Amino acid sequence: xxxxxxxxxxxxxxxxxxxxxxxxxxxxxxxxxxxxxxxxxxxxxxxxxxxxxxxxxxxxxxxxxxxxxxxxxxxxxxxxxxxxxxxxxxxxxxxxxxxxxxxxxxxxxxxxxxxxxxxxxxxxxxxxxxxxxxxxxxxxxxxxxxxxxxxxxxxxxxxxxxxxxxxxxxxxxxxxxxxxxxxxxxxxxxxxxxxxxxxxxxxxxxxxxxxxxxxxxxxxxxxxxxxxxxxxxxxxxxxxxxxxxxxxxxxxxxxxxxxxxxxxxxxxxxxxxxxxxxxxxxxxxxxxxxxxxxxxxxxxxxxxxxxxxxxxxxxxxxxxxxxxxxxxxxxxxxxxxxxxxxxxxxxxxxxxxxxxxxxxxxxxxxxxxxxxxxxxxxxxxxxxxxxxxxxxxxxxxxxxxxxxxxxxxxxxxxxxxxxxxxxxxxxxxxxxxxxxxxxxxxxxxxxxxxxxxxxxxxxxxxxxxxxxxxxxxxxxxxxxxxxx
Amino acid sequence: xxxxxxxxxxxxxxxxxxxxxxxxxxxxxxxxxxxxxxxxxxxxxxxxxxxxxxxxxxxxxxxxxxxxxxxxxxxxxxxxxxxxxxxxxxxxxxxxxxxxxxxxxxxxxxxxxxxxxxxxxxxxxxxxxxxxxxxxxxxxxxxxxxxxxxxxxxxxxxxxxxxxxxxxxxxxxxxxxxxxxxxxxxxxxxxxxxxxxxxxxxxxxxxxxxxxxxxxxxxxxxxxxxxxxxxxxxxxxxxxxxxxxxxxxxxxxxxxxxxxxxxxxxxxxxxxxxxxxxxxxxxxxxxxxxxxxxxxxxxxxxxxxxxxxxxxxxxxxxxxxxxxxxxxxxxxxxxxxxxxxxxxxxxxxxxxxxxxxxxxxxxxxxxxxxxxxxxxxxxxxxxxxxxxxxxxxxxxxxxxxxxxxxxxxxxxxxxxxxxxxxxxxxxxxxxxxxxxxxxxxxxxxxxxxxxxxxxxxxxxxxxxxxxxxxxxxxxxxxxxxxx
Numbered sequence: 018x019x020x021x022x023x024x025x026x027x028x029x030x031x032x033x034x035x036x037x038x039x040x041x042x043x044x045x046x047x048x049x050x051x052x053x054x055x056x057x058x059x060x061x062x063x064x065x066x067x068x069x070x071x072x073x074x075x076x077x078x079x080x081x082x083x084x085x086x087x088x089x090x091x092x093x094x095x096x097x098x099x100x101x102x103x104x105x106x107x108x109x110x111x112x113x114x115x116x117x118x119x120x121x122x123x124x125x126x127x128x129x130x131x132x133x134x135x136x137x138x139x140x141x142x143x144x145x146x147x148x149x150x151x152x153x154x155x156x157x158x159x160x161x162x163x164x165x166x167x168x169x170x171x172x173x174x175x176x177x178x179x180x181x182x183x184x185x186x187x188x189x190x191x192x193x194x195x196x197x198x199x200x201x202x203x204x205x206x207x208x209x210x211x212x213x214x215x216x217x218x219x220x221x222x223x224x225x226x227x228x229x230x231x232x233x234x235x236x237x238x239x240x241x242x243x244x245x246x247x248x249x250x251x252x253x254x255x256x257x258x259x260x261x262x263x264x265x266x267x268x269x270x271x272x273x274x275x276x277x278x279x280x281x282x283x284x285x286x287x288x289x290x291x292x293x294x295x296x297x298x299x300x301x302x303x304x305x306x307x308x309x310x311x312x313x314x315x316x317x318x319x320x321x322x323x324x325x326x327x328x329x330x331x332x333x334x335x336x337x338x339x340x341x342x343x344x345x346x347x348x349x350x351x352x353x354x355x356x357x358x359x360x361x362x363x364x365x366x367x368x369x370x371x372x373x374x375x376x377x378x379x380x381x382x383x384x385x386x387x388x389x390x391x392x393x394x395x396x397x398x399x400x401x402x403x404x405x406x407x408x409x410x411x412x413x414x415x416x417x418x419x420x421x422x423x424x425x426x427x428x429x430x431x432x433x434x435x436x437x438x439x440x441x442x443x444x445x446x447x448x449x450x451x452x453x454x455x456x457x458x459x460x461x462x463x464x465x466x467x468x469x470x471x472x473x474x475x476x477x478x479x480x481x482x483x484x485x486x487x488x489x490x491x492x493x494x495x496x497x498x499x500x501x
Numbered sequence: 502x503x504x505x506x507x508x509x510x511x512x513x514x515x516x517x518x519x520x521x522x523x524x525x526x527x528x529x530x531x532x533x534x535x536x537x538x539x540x541x542x543x544x545x546x547x548x549x550x551x552x553x554x555x556x557x558x559x560x561x562x563x564x565x566x567x568x569x570x571x572x573x574x575x576x577x578x579x580x581x582x583x584x585x586x587x588x589x590x591x592x593x594x595x596x597x598x599x600x601x602x603x604x605x606x607x608x609x610x611x612x613x614x615x616x617x618x619x620x621x622x623x624x625x626x627x628x629x630x631x632x633x634x635x636x637x638x639x640x641x642x643x644x645x646x647x648x649x650x651x652x653x654x655x656x657x658x659x660x661x662x663x664x665x666x667x668x669x670x671x672x673x674x675x676x677x678x679x680x681x682x683x684x685x686x687x688x689x690x691x692x693x694x695x696x697x698x699x700x701x702x703x704x705x706x707x708x709x710x711x712x713x714x715x716x717x718x719x720x721x722x723x724x725x726x727x728x729x730x731x732x733x734x735x736x737x738x739x740x741x742x743x744x745x746x747x748x749x750x751x752x753x754x755x756x757x758x759x760x761x762x763x764x765x766x767x768x769x770x771x772x773x774x775x776x777x778x779x780x781x782x783x784x785x786x787x788x789x790x791x792x793x794x795x796x797x798x799x800x801x802x803x804x805x806x807x808x809x810x811x812x813x814x815x816x817x818x819x820x821x822x823x824x825x826x827x828x829x830x831x832x833x834x835x836x837x838x839x840x841x842x843x844x845x846x847x848x849x850x851x852x853x854x855x856x857x858x859x860x861x862x863x864x865x866x867x868x869x870x871x872x873x874x875x876x877x878x879x880x881x882x883x884x885x886x887x888x889x890x891x892x893x894x895x896x897x898x899x900x901x902x903x904x905x906x907x908x909x910x911x912x913x914x915x916x917x918x919x920x921x922x923x924x925x926x927x928x929x930x931x932x933x934x935x936x937x938x939x940x941x942x943x944x945x946x947x948x949x950x951x952x953x954x955x956x957x958x959x960x961x962x963x964x965x966x967x968x969x970x971x972x973x974x975x976x977x978x979x980x981x982x983x984x
Contacts (some may be wrong), residue, residue: 083870342918346909377899380892402891409894410865413858416901420835427828434827434834435919487862488869 018495022081023088025074028067030093034100035063037152038145041104045141052139055108063100081164081192084494090160091485094477097156098124101149110142114469118461121473123149125480126157126361128236128331128449129472131462135241140222143239147229154233154263154361155203157480162268162359163195173358173368173408199267202274207232210259217252231259234361236331236449242458243333244326250318253334257325261294264329264356285395286368290357293367297324297351301344308341320344327351329362331449338456345452349439352446363447363479365415371395372408414483419445422475429468444472445479505558507572512554514577518584519547521632525588528706529625536623539592547584577640578965582608585633594626598953602945605957607633609964610641610846612720612816612933613956615946619725624706627723631710638717638846639687641964682755691716694743701736715743718846720816720933727818727941734802737819741809748774748813748841769881770842770853774812777852781836782808785829792826804829812836814848816933823940830936834923837932838904848931848963850900856880857893896966904929907959914952924948928956929963 042056101120105111111119115131122129123146135143166174211228215221223239230237240246244253265287272280281287302320305311311319319335326332328351337348355364375393393400422441426432432440436453443451450457455464461472478486488494526540585608586600595603599615606613607630616622694712699705707723714721724730728737749771757764765771782805789800803820810817811833822833840849860878868874878885885893904925911921920937924945927935934941939948945956 087869342921343909343912346912346918346921350905350909373895373898374902376891376895377902380895380899402887406861406887406891406894407865409891409898410858410861413894413897414862416897417862424828424831424835427826427831432827433919434831435922437827437831484866484869487866491866491870494870 018088019082019085021073021075022077022085023074023092024070025076026089027093027096028069028071028074030089030096031063031067031070031100034097035060035067037148038063038104040148041141041145044144045139048140050139050141052104052108052110052141055104056141056145058107059100059103062103066096066100086164087485087488088494090164090481091489094124094156094481097152098477101145104142104145108142110138114466115462118469118473119146120149121476122449123235123237124153124156125447125476126150126153126233126235126363127444127447127476127480128230129444129451129455129461129476130237131460131469133241133460133462135239143226144222146237147226147235147239150233150235150237151207151229153480154235155200157361158199158203158267158359159196162199163192173366173372173404173411198271202267202270203232206259206262210255213255213259214252217255218249219247219252227256228259230332231256231330232263232361234260234263234329234331234356234363234447236326238332244322245334245336245458253318253322256332257322260325260330260332261291264325264360264362265290266357266359267361268359269357283396285371286357289371290367293351293354294324294328297328297347301340301347304341304344304347323348324351327448327450328354328364329356329360329448331443331447333450333457336457337450338452338458349442349452352439352442352448355446355448363445365412365446368395369408369411372400372405373412375400376405376409411482411484414487415445418475418478418483422471425471426468429465440472441475444475447476447480503569506569507558507576508554509558510573511577511580512551512556512558514573515547515551515554515580515584518581519544519551521636522547522588522629524632525625525629528628529623532624534623534625536588536592536594536625539588539594540625540629542591543584543587546587550580550584574965578608578961582961585629588626588629592626594622598950599946602953602957603630604633605960606933607631607719607721608637608640609931609960610634610638610717610719610814610848611928611931611960611964612714613928613939613945613960614721614933615944615953617725617944617946619723627710628706630721631713631719631723634717634719634721635691635713637964638719639684641846679752679755682758683751686751686754686758687716690743690747694739697739697743698736701733701739703731703736711740712743714817715740715815716747716846718744718747718813718815718841718848718931720810722817725944728806729819729821737802737806740817741806744809744813744815744817745775745778747815748845748847750842750844751846752844767881770856773856774842774852777836777839778808778812781812781832785825785832788826788829788832792828793824807833808836811932811934812839812841814840814930814932816927818934818941821940821942822934823936823942834926834936837926837930840930848929850897850930853880854893854896857885857890858897861890861894900929903959903962907955910955911952914949914955916948916952924952924956925959928959931960931964 038056038060042053042060044050045053045056098117098120101124102113102116105116105119106113111131118131121127128150132138161174207228210231211224214224214227219227226237226239229235238244238246244256247253266284269280269284269287298317298321301324302316305316305320306313309316322332322334323337324347326334327348337345353365354370355366356362358366358368372393372395375395379393393405419438419441422445423434423437426437426440427434429437431454433453436451436455439452440455443449455461461469464472522540522544526537526544528534529537529540582601582604585604586597589595589600589603590597595615602615605611612634619627691712694715695708698708698711703711710721710723713719722728722730728740731737750768753764753768753771782801785804785808786797786800789795789804790797793800795803803822806817806819807822810819814837822830838850839855840851841847843851843853857878857880860880864878875887878890904922907925907929908921911924912918916924917937920935920939923935923937924939927933927939939945945953948956
C-alpha cells in the first residue's frame, strides 16, 4: 500500500473541493447572504486538509495499482462527504449527522433530503447542494469509466470500456486524458440542460440547480414539492429526456463521439435500458389509467416521468405513494435495476441485469448439454464466465445488503416491512424517494438517528458498489509491503 | 429422447399411485365414510392409466440419460398431481382448481391449504392429504440424491462422490441402492415421529398424519388451527426436533449410518442451518419479549417453534405470527427464503447455496486486489470450481426473479403488496403460511383463481428447483436423436 501516493491524491481532492466551494461562496457574496462565513470557513478547512495531505504525499510513479485506486476511491469519498458537510454545519443550517446525511445524499446522487423548508435557505446553500450532486456524478463517471477499468477492478466496467485486462503501467497519463473528455461531455450535457430549462421558464439559478441535479441523476430540487412545484408538462418532458440521457453509459457516448450514432443501435445495454423504461412506462400508464382518475394524457405524462426518474434520478412529479400497488411494485423494481453501467445512475445496473437474464437463459440450454461452454453474448461479443460470475456475485451481495439494511431499519418504530425495504432499496440504488414515511412528498428528517446512520452507509456502499468498502476492511489491504 | 422408457416408468408411477390410494380407501372402509366411492374411482383411473402407459412403453435398457430423467421428473409430477386431485374432486370436497392446488401443495411439501374447515372432512381424505406430503417428500429425496444428483450441482453433493455429473452407465443399480437406503431413513424417522406424537397424547390417526407432514416438512395439519390446536409445549418440542432433523441432507444420515456419527458433526451445511435457527430464535425471542406483551418463556416457545417450522419449510403454526413485530416477520421471511439443507425434504434456496455464495463473496473481495487470481471456494473439503459457483449465482438470480414474477402477477390480480411478496416467497420455498390474507390463521381459499394458478406454478417450480420444468419447454429437449 503506497500510502504516499494515496495521500497525494487525497490532497488534490481536498483542494478541488475547496475550489468547488468558491462557486457558492461567490453567490453568497453576490447576494450578501448569511452563509458567507460558513463557506469561507469551509474553504479554509479544505485548504488545510489539502496542504496537509499533499505534503504527506508523493507521486513517484505513473502506475496505479488496484490497491491504491481502491483506497483513493474509498477514502476520497469519505473525505469529500466530510468536507461537503461543513457549510451546512458551520452555517447552523443542520446538525452534524444531518449535515453528513445531506452531504452523502448529495455526492452519491441519491437526493434524499433532511431539509424540510428548502425555500427558506439561502441561494448559496441550495447551490452547494446541487453542486454536490454534480461533482459526485462527475466523480463516479471518472472513477468507474476511467480509473477502475484500468486497474482491472471491475469486470463489468472493464468490459464496457473494452479493456481486456489490468495494465497498471502508465495508467495515470491515459487516465487524465479520458477524464478530461468525460468532463467535457458532462459539462456539455449540463449546460444544454440548464439552457433548455431556462427557456422553459425557470429562472437562471433554478435552471442551473436543476440541470446539475438532472445530469448527475441526483434528485435534489430547490423546491420542497420537487418537480410537482412546476406542474408543467413541457418542463417534465425535457427533464425526462435529460434524465434518460444521464442514465446512459457515458463511455458509450464517448464512443458515439468517436464513431457515430450507429454505436448506440448495437449496444445491448442501451437497447435494454430503453426497452425497460418503455415497458415500465406502458405498464404503469395502463395501471394508472384503469385504477386512478387520470385520463390517457395524464397517465402517460405521470408514468413516463416517474418511471424515468425512479430508474435514475428521484425527481417527483406526482405523489406516487398514492398510486396502485402494481405501479409501486414496478417502481420498486426500477429502483433495483437502475441505469446503465458508466452513468451517474445507481442500482444494480442494466448491463448486469442483461447478463444475469442471458445467463439464466443459457443455463436452460446447458442443462441439456452439461459440458458445453456457456454461450452468452452482449454487444456482439462473447462474455467470459468470469464476468458472468462477478455479475451474479454482485447481485447476491447487493441483495444481502438490501436485506441487511432493511433488518436494521426495522429498529425504527413505525416502519412497515414494505417501507423498510423501499428505503433500503432507494438509498442503495441512489434514487431518493421511498414509500410511506419517507415517501414521495416527505423528507427524511423525521427518521431516528440510528436510521439515518444506516441510510448513510447504504448510500455510500450502494454508490461505490459495495466491494470498494468491503475490500478496505481487510487488514492485508493496508500492509506496507510491496510485491503482490 | 427415449419415449418408451419414459412412458414405461410413468406407467409404473401411475400404478404406484394407485396402490398408495389403497391406504385411504382402507381407512374409508374402516370408518364407513362416504369417500369410499371417490377413492375407488381414483384407484380405477390410476390403474387404467398405468396399464395403458406400461403397454405403450418398454423398459428395454438399463441406461437412463439426463433427458429421460428430467422428463420423468417433470411429467411425473404433473401426472401425479392430476391423479392425486381425483379423490378431492370425485368426492365433491373441492372443485378441480382447488383440488389441483391442494394436491400440488401436498406433493411439493408446501402445506398451503384451500380447505377452510378441515375438521369436517372424512379421515380418509385427511390421510390422503398427509400421504401426498409423504410421497412427495420421498420422491424429492430420491430424485435429487439418487436419480439426478447433477441438478444440485453446487448444492447437493453425494457423499463418497462416486457419481458426479451425468453419466448413463451403471446409473440404475447405484440409484437403487441409494434410494433404498434413503427410504429406510425416511421410514424410520416417520415411524419414530408417529410413535413420539402418540406418546405426547395424539390419537393414532392424528399422529400418523402429522408425522407424515413433519418428516416431509409439509405442514398440512388435520386441524384448522394447525399445531396451535394442541397447545402442548412438549409436543411442540418434539415436533421441532423432527422438523429440524428432516431439514438435513438425508444422504448425510445414510453416510453417518455407514461410517459413524461424526459425519453429522462435520457437516458444515447442517451446522450452519442450526446456527441460523438458533440465532433467529434468539433475535425473535428478544423482539417478542420487548415489543409484544409476552412473557419470556412464551416468547421463547413461540419463537423457537415458528423459526424451526419456517426455516425447515414445514409451515406448522403454533402462534399467529402475523401479529408479531415487523422485525420478527422480516427475519421469518428471510428464513423462508433460505430454507433448509440440500438433499432434505425442505425447500427454499438451500443453506449450502447460501454458504457457497457467501464464500464466493469473500473470494471476490480477495480477487479485487489480485485481479489475475482465480476464485476458489471450499466446502467440507470439496472444491467448487468457477462453473459451479456460476451455477449457484445463476440459481439465486433465477429463484429471486421468479419470486418477483409471482409477486408481480399476484399484485396485478389485486392481492396486497406485502401479502403477494410473502405468498411468493412462501410457496416457492414450499413453506405454506405467509402474511396478511394468506397468513398463519387463514387459508388460501380467499385468493382469486388466477392467483391460485400462479401459486400452483410457484409451488411446482420451487419444489423442482426451477430448471427442471423450464428445460422441458425447450423444443430441442424432445428431439429423438441421441447425444
